Amino acid sequence: AQKVTQAQTEISVVEKEDVTLDCVYETRDTTYYLFWYKQPPSGELVFLIRRNSFDEQNEISGRYSWNFQKSTSSFNFTITASQVVDSAVYFCALSEAGIKAAGNKLTFGGGTRVLVKP
């Protein structure tokens, strides 16, 4: 069975500080996808990134960066120079991608609420 753990329930920072969100996952599948979604106060889910289990390269997109470490089953997310607009709940999710993974269903972590104060 799949499991995603986001140990930090809430993080509060002052604007321009960096913030790192932890994500640890468990899966028996050798082929899988990892995701991060943002849920702003308006409630919709905003896709941020998808990472294939075969690609361990770190990725940077503007102020966002992701660190994927297969050895520790972690997929951490860092926001550099945080802004008030980054205030949201962030979810890490896992989807098995192998042939036997019926439906490629997403398993979500519990989410981390980020509050960026001006």
Added chain:
Amino acid sequence: NAGVTQTPKFRILKIGQSMTLQCTQDMNHNYMYWYRQDPGMGLKLIYYSVGAGITDKGEVPNGYNVSRSTTEDFPLRLELAAPSQTSVYFCASRAEGQGRTYFGPGTRLTVT
């Protein structure tokens, strides 16, 4: 493309009432899903479908039913609403073989 659309956006039900949450996608995706999000929690899978005529239970299926008569539509039925079903419901879809899942805007349901 409208993507994944859900109706209604908000609904208040009384205990014991029934209702159907509608979900439609226009991306010709084979896979569709229903998730619920309880306050302060992550999303949990209720039901999913890998194609028209095929549905299967997720993690929390009790109290719900689904059908998939077309590729586009995946309605979720609540037969006897209970306060424990107060939640935000998200419909989602994904193309087979593709990695990304697309979510609808959600339906906020309150059962009193």
